[in-house]
Amino acid sequence: MSKFPAVGVTHTPDYTIERVCSDVRRHFAFHNIDKQVLNGKRVLIKANLVMKRTPEEATTTHPAVIEAIVRCAQECGAKEVVIADSPGGPFTVGALRGIYASCGMQQAAEHTGAVLNEDVTSFERERQENELVHRFTLIHTIKEADFIIDAVKLKTHGMTMLSGAVKNLFGTIPGLMKPEFHWRFPKKDVFSNMLVDLCETVRPDLVITDAIVCMEGDGPSGGVPKQVGMILSSRSPYEHDLAACALMGLSTDEVFTVSHAIRRGLCSETIDKVSLVGDPLIRCADFLMPKSKSISFSDKIPKVFLPVVDKLLTSKPVIRKKDCVGCGKCAESCPAKTIRIVDRKANIDYSACIRCYCCHEMCPVRAIDIKRMKLFDW
Ligand code: SF4
Ligand code: SF4
Structure with a gap:
C-alpha cells in the first residue's frame, strides 16, 4: 500500500450538472471530506481561469465542475465558499469580472451563493525548507482560507508539458508578478522546481480535476479540446500529477514538476505504486503534445x-x-x-x-x- 494519499477516478462523460455533482460527491467520499472536515470552514476553490474564454474552449475549469465542488462543500457545512484565481495579465477587479463572466463563474456563483473573489491585495508567506524560493507573494484570499481546493483543468502546457495540480497553483501569484518568475527561472527544469516550492508553500488540501474535456496540443490556451470523460482527485497534488501523466501518456522525465517531486520524496516513483480508487484510470495513448515538446539528441550528438x-x-x-x-x-x-x-x-x-x-x-x-x-x- 502506498504511503501517499490515493488518487480518485470517476468516469464522468459530460457536464450534466446532476452527474457532475454526484461524481464530485464520490470524490469527496474517496478522501473522507465530510462535515467533520468542512463544517464552519471557509473553503477556497482555486480554479484555472487563465483568460477570457468560454467553457466550450476547454481552457478554463468548467463551471459545472466548480458548481459541483461548491455544492459538495456546502453540503459538508462550509461557512463560505470562495472562487478565486489570479489569471494572466493585471490582477484587477475589472479584469477578474470580465473573466468570471466569460468563463461561466458568474453563473456558477449565482446558482450556488458562492463568492467570486474580488480582493486583489496580496501577502507574503515564508517557507525556509524550500529549495529555491523561501518567500512567495500570494493573493490575499489564500491567507483567509481554512481549506483550499485546487480545481484543475487538465491540459498540455508548452513549457511545463502538464498543466496539472502543481502548475495550477502558479495562479496564486498576483497578476504581473508571474512573468518575473519566468525571468528569474528561464529553464523549464528550474522553473518547475520553483513550482514545487510554491506548491509546498500554498499546500492545497484537495485536488479536483476537470478531465471531462481536456486540452491537447498547444496548451494551455492554444490547443484543442479533447473528450476524455474523467474527474480525478487527490489529497496529494504530486500523486495526482503522476496519475495525470499516465492518463496523457507523458513520461515523468519530461514533466519536471513530477520528477522533482519524486526526487524530493514527495510522491511515488511510478504510477504502479499510486493507490487508485474508484473507476479505472483511462490512459489516452493519442494525446497530442505541444509543439515545444523537446526531442532528445543526447545519445546521438557529442x-x-x-x-x-x-x-x-x-x-x-x-x-x-x-x-x-x-x-x-x-x-x-x-x-x-x-x-x-x-x-x-x-x-x-x-x-x-x-x-x-x-x-x-x-x-x-x-x-x-x-x-x-x-x-x-x-
Ligand atoms: S500577437 Fe496576440 S497578444 Fe500579441 S498583440 Fe497580437 S493579438 Fe495581441
Ligand atoms: S516566449 Fe519569448 S517572446 Fe514569448 S513571452 Fe517568452 S520571452 Fe517573450
Whole structure:
C-alpha cells in the first residue's frame, strides 16, 4: 500500500450538472471530506481561469465542475465558499469580472451563493525548507482560507508539458508578478522546481480535476479540446500529477514538476505504486503534445555540441501577422520585454527571447504559433 494519499477516478462523460455533482460527491467520499472536515470552514476553490474564454474552449475549469465542488462543500457545512484565481495579465477587479463572466463563474456563483473573489491585495508567506524560493507573494484570499481546493483543468502546457495540480497553483501569484518568475527561472527544469516550492508553500488540501474535456496540443490556451470523460482527485497534488501523466501518456522525465517531486520524496516513483480508487484510470495513448515538446539528441550528438543544438531545437513563438490585432497582451506578459507593437502588429526580438511561451499563452486571438525548425520536425 502506498504511503501517499490515493488518487480518485470517476468516469464522468459530460457536464450534466446532476452527474457532475454526484461524481464530485464520490470524490469527496474517496478522501473522507465530510462535515467533520468542512463544517464552519471557509473553503477556497482555486480554479484555472487563465483568460477570457468560454467553457466550450476547454481552457478554463468548467463551471459545472466548480458548481459541483461548491455544492459538495456546502453540503459538508462550509461557512463560505470562495472562487478565486489570479489569471494572466493585471490582477484587477475589472479584469477578474470580465473573466468570471466569460468563463461561466458568474453563473456558477449565482446558482450556488458562492463568492467570486474580488480582493486583489496580496501577502507574503515564508517557507525556509524550500529549495529555491523561501518567500512567495500570494493573493490575499489564500491567507483567509481554512481549506483550499485546487480545481484543475487538465491540459498540455508548452513549457511545463502538464498543466496539472502543481502548475495550477502558479495562479496564486498576483497578476504581473508571474512573468518575473519566468525571468528569474528561464529553464523549464528550474522553473518547475520553483513550482514545487510554491506548491509546498500554498499546500492545497484537495485536488479536483476537470478531465471531462481536456486540452491537447498547444496548451494551455492554444490547443484543442479533447473528450476524455474523467474527474480525478487527490489529497496529494504530486500523486495526482503522476496519475495525470499516465492518463496523457507523458513520461515523468519530461514533466519536471513530477520528477522533482519524486526526487524530493514527495510522491511515488511510478504510477504502479499510486493507490487508485474508484473507476479505472483511462490512459489516452493519442494525446497530442505541444509543439515545444523537446526531442532528445543526447545519445546521438557529442556532448560538446548539445548547447548549440539545444538552442537551435527549442521551438520559438512566431506571430501570425494577419491575425494579430495589436492588443499588446503578449508584450505585457513577456518577462524578457522582447516584444514591441509596431503599426498594431507584435514583433519579437529573438535574441532576448527565453522561450517561456507566455506570449503564446496570453494571446486572446491565438495569433502566436509555436514553431520548431523544419529540418528537425519529424
Ligand atoms: S500577437 Fe496576440 S497578444 Fe500579441 S498583440 Fe497580437 S493579438 Fe495581441
Ligand atoms: S517572446 Fe514569448 S516566449 Fe519569448 S520571452 Fe517573450 S513571452 Fe517568452
